[in-house]
Amino acid sequence: MVGVKDQNDRRDSWHHGGWPVKMIVWFLLVVLMFFVPNVVVSIYGILSKFGAGAFLLVQVVLLLDATHNWNDSWVEKDERKWFVALLVISVVCYVATYAFSGILFMWFNPPGHDCGLNVFFIVMTMILAFVFAIVALHPAVNGSLLPASVISVYCAYVCYTGLSSEPHDYVCNGLNRSKAVTASTLILGMLTTVLSVLYSALRAGSSTTFLSPPSSPRSEALLEDPEDGKKKSGGGEARPVSYSYSFFHIIFALASMYAAMLLSGWTDSSESASLIDVGWTSVWVKLCTGWVTAALYIWTLIAPLILPDREFY
16 A cells, blocks of 8 residues: 555555455454464564554644644634633633543542552642643743643543552552453443544544655645645656554554554453453553653743754644
C-alpha cells in the first residue's frame, strides 16, 4: 500500500476488497501460530513492547491535535455562547480532575499503610493539571483553558489505569477486582483499542500531523481544483485517496502489539491467567504515558516562544 495516491491505482481495490481471500489468509496465519517455535513468539513479544509504546505515542499526539482543533473551532465562531461553553466545559473538566484525584487517594492510599509511591503519582497528576492552567493562561503563551482541562482529565484517567494495574496483593491497591470485572476490563480495553485505532488511522492518514511530505495523499489533495475536483497540473480524473493506506495498516499492526501487551501485562507472561493488564511494568508504562502527554502538551504551548522563527500549525 506504500505510495497509493489515487483510487485508480489497482492496489486501491486490494485495500477495500478481496475479503474472502483476506479471511482465508487470516485463518491460516492463526493456525500457523500454533506451530512456530517459541523463540519467534518471544521475539515478537520484545518487538511488541516498542510497537505498543509507539501506538500510545500516536494516541497522545492525536489527542493533543484533537483538543487544539476543538478549541480553535469554537473560538473561530466568535460568539459569546461558544466562549461561555468553553469556560463551562473547562471548569467542569478541572473539577472532575481534582475530584477524581481525591477518590484516587481513598482507593490507593488506604489508612495504616505506607503508600508514598501512590501518593507521589496522584500528587504529580494534580500538580501537572495546575501547571497546565498556569502555562496556558500566561500572557506570553497563545493558549486556552479548554485543551489544558481536557489533558488534565486524561492524565487523571491514565493515573487511575496505572494504579489499578498494580498487583492485587499490593497493600496499597484498594481495588479488589473479581474475574468478572477483569473480563469487563478486557472487553472495554478491546473496544477502546478498536475505536482508537480507527480514529488514529483515519485522522493521522489525512492530517499533516504525520503526513506532510509532498508525496503524501493530503498533499496530492491540496493540488486539486476545489471547483471541478481535478488536479490542477495534469487534468486527469484520478481521485486522491482520503487517507494513507500504508499508515492505516501500520497503525493496525502497532495496535495488535498493544493488544498483546494488554493481555500479557507488558511482560512475557502475565502474573495470572485470570488477570488482564496487571503488573508493575504495566503501571510504569501507563504513568509514563501520562507524563509524556504532559510534556508534549507543554511543549506545544512554549515551542513558539523558544523557536520564534519556526512556523507551527
